[in-house]
Amino acid sequence: MKILVIEDDAQAAAYMLKGLKEAGHAVDHAPDGTQGLYLAGAEHYDALVVDRMLPGRDGLSLVSLLRAAGNDTPVLVLSALGSVEDRVTGLRAGGDDYLTKPYAFSELLARLESLGRRRAAPQTQATKLAAGDLEMDLLARTVRRAGKTIDLLPREFQLLECLMRNAGSVVTRTMLLEQVWDYHFDPQTNVIDVHIARLRQKVDKGFDQPLIQTVRGAGYCLRP
Template structure:
């Protein structure tokens, strides 16, 4: 993916750029809002990483200007401010995701992967998802593996759907908490792990291959083949 990073703090910028570069992405950086805005409209990027507090033009204004100008490139906002109001403001400005500093690199990477391949928001979600031998039907709330029906609880169904929206990509525990449970905090108990192990148990019953892979220190990934 081509990724533009607009971040004024050099250490953070280098850390992200190095990590994403090593992962095989093409990285362009900008250090202030005006330069970033210019780069974002000129270059052909798959995803933008924008720090909230930027010199010259602040991050939220950059996002607003981009959106006002008709730019639909997915944006992830980085912020040191984690308050509820900031998050609401960030997402209302037109950003697609919001990550609070400090963050684990794996978290940023997983979120960018999810953003970069995301369908434009204007396009409706398909009624059916297929990854490998797993098939999920939203309308009939049905799941089949290799044609065999798998009965899931509502929450397990949503969990599987979130994994299947990101085929072959890691989905972190935090992303699952946000998107499946609408939690913006880390519960002390292992609710993600417990639900995942139940889901896994139901999906794998009668199969040799584990449908969901646990990526150590990062998250979970649905196995394609």
């Protein structure tokens, strides 16, 4: 993926750039809003990382301007303000995802990759998902693995769908909580782990190759 990072903190930007490059992405950096806006308009990117508070032009107005100009590059907004209200205003301004500082780098990476993927394969068109020998019919709401039907509860179905849509990349616990339960807070207990364990019982039990893998310190990954 080609990513533009608009972040004024030089050290934070350097770490982010290093991490993203190591993960195999091409990264550009803009230290302020004005340069960021120029680059975002001049080049084609798969995703933008925009800090909310920037010198020159604040992050949200930058996103609004991009959207007004017809630029629909997915934007991940970073903010040191973590409130519920800020999140809503951030998304309303045209951001596609919102991440509060301090964040885990694995979280940032997972969300960016998910954003890029969503753009590459628009969800509306697909009615069937597949990963290895696992098949999901989104219309009939059925799941089969190696031709064998797997009975899933509605919530388990959503959980698996989320993993399958991001097959090959990491999905963090917070992403699952947001996308499956629409909760934007972290529960103290790791409730997601319990739900994944149940899903594993149904999807992986009795098969030689486990599909749902735990990525330590990051989240889960469905790897065919």
